[in-house]
Amino acid sequence: MEILDILIIGGGPIGLNCALEARKNNLTYLVIEKGTIVNSLYNYPLYMRFFSTAEKLEIDDIPFISTAPKPGRQEALEYYQGIARQREININLYEKVLKVSKAGDIFNIETSKAVYKAKNVIISTGFYDIPNLMNIPGEDLPKVKHYYTEPYPYAKQKIVIVGSSNSAVDAALETYRKGADVTMIIRNPEISKSVKYWVKPDIENRITEGSIKAYFNSEITEITDNAVIFRDKNGTINEIENDFVLALTGYLPDFEFLRSSGIELQGDCLNPMYHPETMETNVPNLYLAGVVCGGKDTHLWFIENSRIHAEMIVGNIVSGKESGGKTRESKF
CATH class of the missing domain: 3.50.50.60 (FAD/NAD(P)-binding domain)
Structure with missing residues (x-):
């Protein structure tokens, strides 16, 4: 069985950005997404418009052309799904990750369809699936x-x-x-x-x-x-x-999945533990990216301010973890 350099859980904008960053650095990767590409955006209200302008939603410096000052749901779907097609991102759709475990330095990732092995795992699952x-x-x-x-x-x-x-x-x-x-x-x-x-x-x-x-x-x-x-x-x-x-009382990350993966959760907001400079959790080689980093406080992270996570994570992997793999408590 092939051992991937990185397995990415979640095919949202930040998960796609992680995939693009992995490929730029010649790392083998796979994205596993339980729905369609950018599934959370697909489930947004049909006429929703973003708070941000298009350039703040761009990933990998790929221009996001919008006909309005603030892009809407359909434009975002066209943009992100278009990137997945044009860049031929390696992504499996309608496949749910059930369990992440570790044997030595290798992760075993069990899904609804198969079992994968990877040296590093990035969880970028957002928060839109579980109503509060x-x-x-x-x-x-x-x-x-x-x-x-x-x-x-x-x-x-x-x-x-x-x-x-x-x-x-x-x-x-x-x-x-x-x-x-x-x-x-x-x-x-x-x-x-x-x-x-x-x-x-x-x-x-x-x-x-x-x-x-x-x-x-x-x-x-x-x-x-x-x-x-x-x-x-x-x-x-x-x-x-x-x-x-x-x-419409808000939504929560899948805390049980984070716990079962070995990630420690802190405080009343159940903030997951991760190193703020590398996004590595208390589990070595297991990273968080995007909105899931905020725990119950789902207003901390957006596409705009978490795009950088992909570069931070992949940079840390490529550099051989110059941080020595040590994990500090979340700054939140």
């Missing part, structure tokens, strides 16, 4: 959705949106404009400060004028077939009629 659950009665009802794609199914429906981040605000505005009766249940006292600056005034104005109802400092306690029950800022229990709940 509310853990309340009724959350498993069919009317509760943790992902939002487009507004049309919610026309003329009474919907409750949980959260106040970009995804929640986009969903609230889009569904309202397609005829939904929208109520937002927000745990915090205001709309998140991280909401895109050109969208934030829109949602605040719609709330102020009453077009979209919002309950701040509030929390859902139960979901039933026909209603949502929540506690408001005064501690009063309220019940409102409801057809759909969009629980």
Whole structure:
């Protein structure tokens, strides 16, 4: 069996960047992706636009041409999937990594289809696969959705949106404009400060004028077939009629997979341990790249500021680990 120089888990933008960096350095590599190329982006809302401009989303200095100041989901899919095709990146799709273990200096990577061996492993799995659950009665009802794609199914429906981040605000505005009766249940006292600056005034104005109802400092306690029950800022229990709940409360990395791979997790945010200059974890030759590095704090890392991880990791591998393989605690 061939022993790869690098096996990369996750075919998102950062995983693809790691593959390109490996090839530039004449290292044998394979990317394993459980879905399609840049699977998380594929599952984003259909009309989502990035916060950043196109040049900040580029990988390997390949120009990202966008017709708008801020590229959208479809343009990003064309860009990243186009790179995978044109550069003939070695990637296996619809294959899930089940287990990473180590025997001596070699990793064994078990997937849903095969077993691979590699000298180094990069985990670049993002965080979009596991919803941050509310853990309340009724959350498993069919009317509760943790992902939002487009507004049309919610026309003329009474919907409750949980959260106040970009995804929640986009969903609230889009569904309202397609005829939904929208109520937002927000745990915090205001709309998140991280909401895109050109969208934030829109949602605040719609709330102020009453077009979209919002309950701040509030929390859902139960979901039933026909209603949502929540506690408001005064501690009063309220019940409102409801057809759909969009629980857009964020997403989490697969912490169990990280633990089973031997990576130590620290603190309340379960920050994975890694060396900030090499991205090597407490397991020698096992690296992290991209959003997964932030633990529960999924707002630390983006495509824009984690593109550099590929160069850091591959540079460390090529240099023979001049750091001596020692791992410091995460700076977070």
